[in-house]
Amino acid sequence: MSLDIQLPPRERLLQAAVELLANSDGAPVSTRKITELAGVTAPTLYHHFGDKEGLFDAVVAVGFEQYVASEMDLAPTGKPLDDVRSMWDQHVRFGIEQPHLYLVMFGKVRPGNRSNRVSEAEALLREKIDRAAESGHLNVPPADAVRSILAANIGVTLMLISEPETERNFELSDMTRDAVITAVSSDAGIADSATPVETSSVVVAAIALNAALESSNPQQLSNTEMKMFLEWLHRISKDS
Amino acid sequence: MSLDIQLPPRERLLQAAVELLANSDGAPVSTRKITELAGVTAPTLYHHFGDKEGLFDAVVAVGFEQYVASEMDLAPTGKPLDDVRSMWDQHVRFGIEQPHLYLVMFGKVRPGNRSNRVSEAEALLREKIDRAAESGHLNVPPADAVRSILAANIGVTLMLISEPETERNFELSDMTRDAVITAVSSDAGIADSATPVETSSVVVAAIALNAALESSNPQQLSNTEMKMFLEWLHRISKDS
DNA sequence: CTAGCACCTATAGCATTGCTATATGAAGAG
DNA sequence: CTCTTCATATAGCAATGCTATAGGTGCTAG
Incomplete structure (x- = not known):
């Protein structure tokens, strides 16, 4: 079982834990499997890490260092809010690429x-947000901004992880990211109460679309397609 | 131990599970404690619920019904996006008031x-969002709006739950809520350089028409025509 | 009334879990 | 050579989720 070359048992335990965690599809990983794969017995694990959570903490610490390192690689762009955006994307990417580690970190x-x-991630984000605040880009207290962004970031990442890989839609991430960042930024104010269009019939919607299409020609349809589309749209608008 | 009045064992198991879940501060609850408190033995549990998860599913179903019921109490205000806001608030409140149930539902x-x-909550939200789409309040496809809002909603609720009660700041909820809802709504444009206003109105109208068509099928187009029409409509709503 | 039958519950126990009391080995200090 | 200290192993405990099997309990058919 223990195909590892001779390393210090502590390292072999870490390595075994990472490997099992990565291949277990989120199912719980037992200390027995870990020690078995590492070619060690139980007391060795508890001697080095105290308990199971201690081992996972050590594993996570390694993963978190990678995470932080990848954050640091992103040089400040001069636009603090763009840095925050990059950070969000890195966070999501980390979660998608190492879902098991991510779930150990943020899942329970x-x-x-x-x-x-969470506190560590908050501190990391806080740095960037503070810079945004200093240069007057912030609309709300930095602490509030950080919590809002981080909460949404984690929520989005958890949702993406929980979705089958095939139907993952990263627009969800971009959209939510820009939503929360825009909300805390002073660059663009959020407008509130508006004028709802109370009508909801097919005809009205068709007419509205028709009017909108006349003032701007989108590129998604070819000329012939658009011609036919408008024809049908016209037919729908006639009556219901 | 089993202070319950004589009820059918199934009900006593449910009741015991709820009670233990509520007093366990998030620590795992064992089947033995549950059966002990219910005054039953193990096979009874497995006869009625299959396994532990089955029991928790049943517990959660009850909780979820309360959750849905509280949603339903909120009469439609006529402003669909306000209904979405109420729904968000109800979601958060439910999570805060019954954190253990909430964590069983959305935590793992x-x-x-x-x-x-998650799918059920998505469906509930989808209803309200569809109404917003029908009346032209939506900026993005309903499915995207739902996922974004729900992801943020869960993220915020989890964060609030994980915080000590004393320092819970509900502004986090309000702020994030308005951020994501504003982002998907057409009532107040996000000052986003990527989406010029002209195409935006086309997109809004297309989305509204799409939603309207789904709730009432007009007879002006044949099946094949309608299929193609919807395909194009979808392409247009995708934005450019 | 009784025999059969389906449903529900209990006895007893298995395998796996995280963890530990205790002992054994090796390596340096005196 | 002895003694201490660190690291690993032997063996096993208590708690967990779950189950093979058997025993009631009430209902319906004869």
Whole structure:
């Protein structure tokens, strides 16, 4: 089983944990499998890491360093909010590429007991947000901005992870990212109450689309397609 | 231990599970404690619910019905986006008031394996969003709006739950809520350089028409024509 | 009334889990 | 050579989810 070359047992345990965690599709990984794969016995694990969570913490710490390192690679662009955007994207990418690590870090929520990793991620984001605040790009207190962005970021990442790979739609990430960032930024104010169009019939909607199409010609349809499309649109607008 | 009045064992199991879940501060609840409190033995549990998850599913179903019921109490205001806002608030409130139930419902994420509860919540939200789309309040395809809002909603709720009660700041919820809803709504344009206003109105109208067509099928087009028409409509709503 | 039948519950126990009390080995210090 | 210290192994405990099997319990058919 233990195909590892001779390394210090501590390292072999870490390596085994990472490997099993990566191939277990999110199912719980037992200490026995880990020690077996590492070619060690139980007390060795507990001698080095205290308990199972200690081992996972160590594993996560390694993963988190990669995460932080990838954040640091992103040089400041001079536009702090763009840096925040990059950070969001890195966060999502990390979650998608290492879902098991990500779930160990952010997946298990306990009431009234925030995980260390959340605090660490918050601190990382806080740095960038502070820079945005300094240069007057922020609309709300930095702490609020950080919490809102991070909450949405984690929510989106968890949702993407939970979706089958085939139907993952990353527009979800971009859209939500820009939504929360725009909301906390002073660059563009959020307008509130508006004038709803109370009518909801097919005819009215068709007419509206027709009018909109006349003032701007989108490129998604060819000329012949557009011609036919408008013809049908006209027919629909006639009556219902 | 079993202080319950004589009820059918199935009900006593449910009741015991709820009670233990509520008093366990998020720690795992064992089947033995449940059966002990219910005054039953193990096979009874497995006879009625299949396995532990089945029991929790049943518990959650009850909780979810409360959740849905509280949603339904909110009469439509005529402003669909306000209804969406109420729904968000109800979601958060439910999570705060019953964190253990909430965590069973939305807390355990598995890669590529979305939970039923997420799908159900999505369907509930989808209804309201569709109404917003029908009346031209939506900026993006309803499916995208729903996912974005729900992801942020869950993310915010999880974050609030994980925070100590004393320092819970509900502004986080309001802020994020308005951010994502504003982003998907056409009532107040996001100052986003990527989406010029002219095409935006086309997109809005196309989305509204699409939603309207789904709720009433007009007879002016044949089946094949309608199919192609919808295909093009979809392409137009995708934005450019 | 009784025999059969379906449904529900209990006895007892298995395999796996995280973890540990205790012992054994090796390596340096005196 | 002895003694201490660190690291690993032997063996096993208590708790977990779950089940093979058997025992009631009530209903319907004869």
